Amino acid sequence: MTSMVRPRRARRRFAVWLVSLVVPVAALLTWWFASLGSTSPFWPSLRSILVSFQQLWLFSRFASDVLPSVGRMLLGYCMAVVLGVALGVLFGRLPLLHRAFDPALQFCRALPATALVPVSIVLLGIGDLPKIVLTAFVTVFPVLLNTIDGVRAVDRELEDAARSYRLTRAQRVLHVQLPAAAPNILAGMRIALTVAFVMMVVTELVAATNGIGFVTLQAQQSFEVSQMWAGMLLLGILGVLFNGAFVLVERRLLRWYTKDRES
Amino acid sequence: MSTQPTPTGLAPAPAGFDAPTPAAAPARRASRPWLLRGLPWLTTLGILVLWELIARAGWLPPEVPSISAIGAALVELAPTAGFVHALMATLEQVAVGLAGGVVAGLVLGVALGAVPLLYRLVHYPLDFLRFVPAVVFLPLMLLLLGATPRVSTLLGMVGALWPMLFQTFYGVSGINDVLRDSARVFGLRAHQRLGHVVLPAVAPFVATGVRLAASHVLVVVVAVEIIASVRGIGADIAVYASNAVYPSMYALVFVVGVLGVLANVGLLAIERRVLRWHISYREEAR
Amino acid sequence: MLTVEHLRKSYRSAGSELEVLRDISFTVNAGEFVTIVGPSGAGKTTLLRCLSGLLPSSGGKVVLTETGKVIQSPPPEVACVFQDYSRSLMPWSKVGRNVAIPLKNKIRDRAARRAAVRKALEEVGLDGFDDSYPWQLSGGMQQRVAIARAIAYRPEFLIMDEPFASVDAQTRADLEDLVLRVRHDAGLTIVLVTHDIDEAVYLGDRVIVMSGRPTTVLRTLDVDLPRPRSQVTTKALPRFTELRTEVLTLISGAKTGAAR
Numbered sequence: 001m002t003s004m005v006r007p008r009r010a011r012r013r014f015a016v017w018l019v020s021l022v023v024p025v026a027a028l029l030t031w032w033f034a035s036l037g038s039t040s041p042f043w044p045s046l047r048s049i050l051v052s053f054q055q056l057w058l059f060s061r062f063a064s065d066v067l068p069s070v071g072r073m074l075l076g077y078c079m080a081v082v083l084g085v086a087l088g089v090l091f092g093r094l095p096l097l098h099r100a101f102d103p104a105l106q107f108c109r110a111l112p113a114t115a116l117v118p119v120s121i122v123l124l125g126i127g128d129l130p131k132i133v134l135t136a137f138v139t140v141f142p143v144l145l146n147t148i149d150g151v152r153a154v155d156r157e158l159e160d161a162a163r164s165y166r167l168t169r170a171q172r173v174l175h176v177q178l179p180a181a182a183p184n185i186l187a188g189m190r191i192a193l194t195v196a197f198v199m200m201v202v203t204e205l206v207a208a209t210n211g212i213g214f215v216t217l218q219a220q221q222s223f224e225v226s227q228m229w230a231g232m233l234l235l236g237i238l239g240v241l242f243n244g245a246f247v248l249v250e251r252r253l254l255r256w257y258t259k260d261r262e263s
Numbered sequence: 264m265s266t267q268p269t270p271t272g273l274a275p276a277p278a279g280f281d282a283p284t285p286a287a288a289p290a291r292r293a294s295r296p297w298l299l300r301g302l303p304w305l306t307t308l309g310i311l312v313l314w315e316l317i318a319r320a321g322w323l324p325p326e327v328p329s330i331s332a333i334g335a336a337l338v339e340l341a342p343t344a345g346f347v348h349a350l351m352a353t354l355e356q357v358a359v360g361l362a363g364g365v366v367a368g369l370v371l372g373v374a375l376g377a378v379p380l381l382y383r384l385v386h387y388p389l390d391f392l393r394f395v396p397a398v399v400f401l402p403l404m405l406l407l408l409g410a411t412p413r414v415s416t417l418l419g420m421v422g423a424l425w426p427m428l429f430q431t432f433y434g435v436s437g438i439n440d441v442l443r444d445s446a447r448v449f450g451l452r453a454h455q456r457l458g459h460v461v462l463p464a465v466a467p468f469v470a471t472g473v474r475l476a477a478s479h480v481l482v483v484v485v486a487v488e489i490i491a492s493v494r495g496i497g498a499d500i501a502v503y504a505s506n507a508v509y510p511s512m513y514a515l516v517f518v519v520g521v522l523g524v525l526a527n528v529g530l531l532a533i534e535r536r537v538l539r540w541h542i543s544y545r546e547e548a549r
Numbered sequence: 550m551l552t553v554e555h556l557r558k559s560y561r562s563a564g565s566e567l568e569v570l571r572d573i574s575f576t577v578n579a580g581e582f583v584t585i586v587g588p589s590g591a592g593k594t595t596l597l598r599c600l601s602g603l604l605p606s607s608g609g610k611v612v613l614t615e616t617g618k619v620i621q622s623p624p625p626e627v628a629c630v631f632q633d634y635s636r637s638l639m640p641w642s643k644v645g646r647n648v649a650i651p652l653k654n655k656i657r658d659r660a661a662r663r664a665a666v667r668k669a670l671e672e673v674g675l676d677g678f679d680d681s682y683p684w685q686l687s688g689g690m691q692q693r694v695a696i697a698r699a700i701a702y703r704p705e706f707l708i709m710d711e712p713f714a715s716v717d718a719q720t721r722a723d724l725e726d727l728v729l730r731v732r733h734d735a736g737l738t739i740v741l742v743t744h745d746i747d748e749a750v751y752l753g754d755r756v757i758v759m760s761g762r763p764t765t766v767l768r769t770l771d772v773d774l775p776r777p778r779s780q781v782t783t784k785a786l787p788r789f790t791e792l793r794t795e796v797l798t799l800i801s802g803a804k805t806g807a808a809r
Contacts, residue, residue: 016383023384024391042407099299100306110523112478114486115497115516118504122326122512157636164601164629165651165702175650179641198396198482205401205490206501220402228402236395243394256682260640263684 044226053230061215069211070238072128073200076135080196081189084140088147088185089173098148109145113138113195117206126207135199139192146188150181183257186250193246197239212238328510336510337517345499350518353484353495356412357522360419360480365473368424372431372472382432393429397421397483398490405491412494415487422483426475434468435461470534477526485519551577551600551706551738555609558595569595571763572609577706577740582732584749585742587759588800593742594632596764597710600740601629625655628704632711634691638683638698644670645679648698655702669701670694672731689720693727700731707732709741713748722780725752729778746800750774750792751783758799767799 028046035045057066091098116134124130154177162176178185204213216231218224251258311330318329328336340346375382397418404414438461488497496515503512558570569592577583587593598604600611602623611620618624628651631637638647648666656662670676673693683691692712699707709728713721725748732739743749749756750772758767772792774783783789 019380019383020387024387027388042403096302100302103303103307104310106528107520107524110478110527111516111520112482112485112523114482114489115500115519117486117489118501118512119516122504122507122509123324155636157631157633158639160598160603161629161631161637162651163603164623164627165698166623166625166654167651168654171650171653175642176639179639182641194394194396198398198486201396201398202486202490205398205486216402220406225406228406232399232403235399236391239394239396239399240391256641256684259682260684 041223041225044229048226049229049233052224052226053233056215056227056230057234065210065212065215066234068128069200069204069213072131072211073135073196076132076199077139077193077196079132079136080139080192081143083136084143084188084192085147085178085185087140088144088181089151089177091144092148092151092177092181095152105141105145109141113199114202117199117203120203121207126209131199131203131208134203135196138199139196142191142195143185143188146184146191147181150184151177153184154180183254186254190243190246190250193242197242201235326509328513332510333513333517337514340511340514349494349496349499352412353488353497353522356415356419356484356488356493356495357477357480360416360484361423361473361477363416363420364423364476364480365427367420368427368472368476369431369469371424372428373435375428376432376435379436382436389428393425397479398486401487401490410491410493414491415484415493415495418487419480419484422479423476426479427469427472430468430472430475431465434465437468438464466538467534470530470538474527474530474534477530478523481519481523481526550579550614551740552612552614553577553600553609554612556596556599556606556611557608558592558599558604559607568763570599570606571765573764573766574609575757575766575769576614577738579705579738580736582739582741582752582754583757584753584755585740585757585759586744586746586749586796586800587764588761589744591759591761592764593744593759594710596759597629597708597740597742601627601708626705628699628702628707630692630695630699630707630709630712632714634688634695634715635683638691638694640682640684642682643679644675644681644683644686644694647683647694648679648701651698651702665701665703666697669697672700672734673697673727687720688716689724692716692724696724696727696731700735700737703735705738707737707739709739711743712741714744721748726780728752733777746793746796747784750789750796751778751780756792756796758796767802770795 032046035043036047038045091101113134116138120130120134124133158176158180159172162172167175200211201213204211205217208214212231212234216228216235219227219231315330317323318327318332323329375385400418400421401414404418408414408417484495485497485500487493488495489501492498492501496519500512500515500519503509503515553573553575556570556573557568559566559568561567573596575583585593585596595604599606600620602611602620605621612618613620613624613626620627639650642650645663645666648669649662652662652665656665666679667676670679673696675690675693675697678686678690678694683694686694695712712728713724716724728739728741729752731737741749741752753772756770756772758770759765760767770792774786774788774792
């Protein structure tokens with residue numbers, strides 16, 4: 001019986017998956033063929049966009065522009081995660097300290113990050129450093145505030161168990177508080193990753209000497225339209241890749257959490 | 264994406280009497296609630312005073328003015344026509360962008376949530392596009408429309424669309440079958456089901472969507488104003504920055520920050536009032 | 550031996566004072582199994598938190614008699630099993646790690662620690678489960694993990710807070726017998742709080758009956774039932790029924806007394 005049911009179910013799932021592909025495939029084909037003979041200066045053919053994509057990014061400008069963009073973003077982001085989690089644990093354990101700085105933290109989180117781009121240029125110029133520092137500064141708050149929430153919500157019974165077995169403060173942070181707060185921390189990290197990516201694009205569109213955003217804006221200003229499209233395409237793909245990678249890591253790390261919830 | 268920014272506010276009261284409370288001497292006890300309530304404002308004031316003192320002592324770089332200089336610049340700027348127009352321009356772009364994104368997100372979210380086949384058909388493209396930040400489209404928009412407020416409004420809409428669409432979608436597709444069936448058993452008509460079952464179940468998701476959308480729009484609009492010199496507070500920040508008028512630059516950053524706080528805290532307050540009856544808000548108030 | 554002397558505990562909340570424990574005194578002899586019962590709402594959990602050093606008392610003290618040590622923070626001689634296994638185990642760690650982490654400071658050697666974990670899991674009948682996650686196990690098995698964690702810690706005293714409150718009746722009987730066996734094998738001294746009168750009489754050498762809040766000791770009863778005990782024969786003894794009725798009468802009296 002079961003051996004009969006299983007292939008049928010698999011076949012069904014495959015059919016459903018095929019249905020999901022209809023629209024994207026149709027859209028890409030339409031784009032390709034409809035734009036093939038395009039003479040519009042704004043809407044070049046998909047073919048020429050892909051050619052520009054290959055010429056630009058694979059790999060002539062990969063080391064000179066793609067790596068710096070991604071490197072700056074990831075460096076700032078990682079600094080923010082480390083700092084945000086560390087401070088978050090501290091604030092989460094010391095409610096008075098958290099209370100004291102809550103208005104300042106809330107203001108910093110609510111401040112639209114992009115407004116600080118000119119400030120970072122004024123203070124630090126247009127090199128790598130201001131971009132890294134700014135990314136770190138604006139992404140630290142979602143991580144920090146989510147970590148605080150997570151650490152404060154650790155179950156008392158679990159804390160009691162850890163304390164009654166005389167785990168040291170450091171052991172309790174490592175084995176109890178951080179894992180228990182992981183769902184919140186990762187939610188904050190995900191928001192922060194999106195913000196970091198936006199900051200990567202915006203800082204390079206405002207002022208830069210290299211980077212994907214810089215190349216894309218240059219292309220637009222010199223009417224290299226298919227190169228501009230290629231730049232936008234790469235940015236789009238990178239945005240999806242970063243999020244996709246994060247979701248995979250998150251799912252792996254929080255497997256216990258979803259399963260625990262289900263049972 | 265569905266993560267909600269947590270509301271500001273007091274630490275939750277310890278559950279029941281069983282929670283440990285630190286013992287305190289009776290004399291200190293009387294002064295504590297006052298001190299606790301005032302603490303956040305005292306520290307905030309302390310930070311500002313400290314900033315002022317350090318600036319006065321000359322320990323800050325010339326690019327960082329004192330708080331009093333920033334405050335003076337704000338007071339001076341506030342009544343000028345230039346500031347008012349810039350603020351109005353920014354607010355208009357934000358409002359129109361938000362309204363457009365919210366309406367579009369609502370319609371699409373309801374459609375996708377209610378018609379599973381539709382979701383099946385478009386979820387791959389949607390999952391791709393939602394992770395492309397709105398500012399990525401800026402070069403194209405500048406090419407097509409030039410540096411006009413239409414660009415920031417349009418991109419603001421895109422920024423608002425995604426949180427709104429997905430929150431609405433989660434809300435609609437999450438309405439549980441029991442609820443829907445029981446409404447059918449009681450013989451509610453379609454429009455009654457909409458009013459009594461669908462809307463109440465979806466309302467909190469929509470509220471969260473609007474809140475997320477508002478902060479997204481603000482980020483996008485300010486970015487476009489700065490990058491493309493589209494009329495608004497963002498453009499003025501960039502102008503003051505490049506002309507080294509630092510106190511005014513910080514004053515405007517503060518103004519944008521206040522807008523951000525209003526988008527967050529203000530909308531949350533409205534949300535709590537409007538959705539008082541809802542169980543998750545009742546629990547929060549407990 | 551553990552001595553509780555004039556233990557008091559009150560909480561302040563919103564300006565008013567709530568007296569939970571009022572003058573509790575008793576002793577627990579080495580190797581003894583003491584059960585504590587009381588009406589719901591009596592400060593049983595508060596009492597255990599004070600005994601295990603998790604909660605500072607408002608007055609009086611808890612003393613480990615051999616060393617004369619006054620308990621102020623969790624001492625190494627005591628291990629706890631909590632009421633809600635789903636909250637006191639770490640869902641992100643496998644069973645083996647859940648048992649091993651408390652041993653980190655006691656057994657430094659990794660291989661020795663692993664051996665201790667394996668032995669403890671064997672003793673509770675969970676050999677082979679160290680690679681499972683807690684949420685993959687049934688409620689009764691999860692509570693066995695919590696018991697394994699406690700005995701692997703090699704305490705002198707085991708403190709249990711309504712450990713079987715959230716499992717079904719059959720599992721509960723099994724776990725009760727498991728605790729009796731483990732206690733016999735390891736020579737543990739056990740203090741167990743429960744709201745189940747049958748359980749208190751069945752398990753204990755002595756039953757301490759508590760009043761409602763503010764809590765005092767109403768009476769201490771010696772349980773003169775033969776050991777080893779058995780769910781079938783012990784509970785069928787007339788003496789069991791007598792003791793049970795006696796405790797029940799005391800608690801019903803405590804309830805009406807508290808209401809007055």
